[in-house]
Amino acid sequence: MRPLNDAHVVEPGLAVVEVAAADGETAFAVQELLASRWVIAPADRTTHEPGEPGVRLRCFLDLRQRSDA
Template structure:
């Protein structure tokens, strides 16, 4: 996956931290899934999706912190 960055130790340095990669058919779907996650826990959202050349669909990576309440 050329557009996918490496997940490093800092991304998962403590319990209740997670990296979620969303694969979807289009930007709208990927961003909608990110919104659903944001309603349940604190996230560092992605501001755009990526596309892998020659592959269908888009990808979006966000970082979750289950220890914190989502921003309202």
């Protein structure tokens, strides 16, 4: 995954969430859970590092805003 950009966590309430899961379906389910409660910038794909188990997904969360979902 790319390094974090300072802008993603420049203010209190902003967070970067990295999910490690066995498969993409599980990773996206966790993302959906987060999106049901807070505003997020969702990921549209997972990544897999060769030689590492499972997949990773990174999304950006704004705890200052509740989701309407």
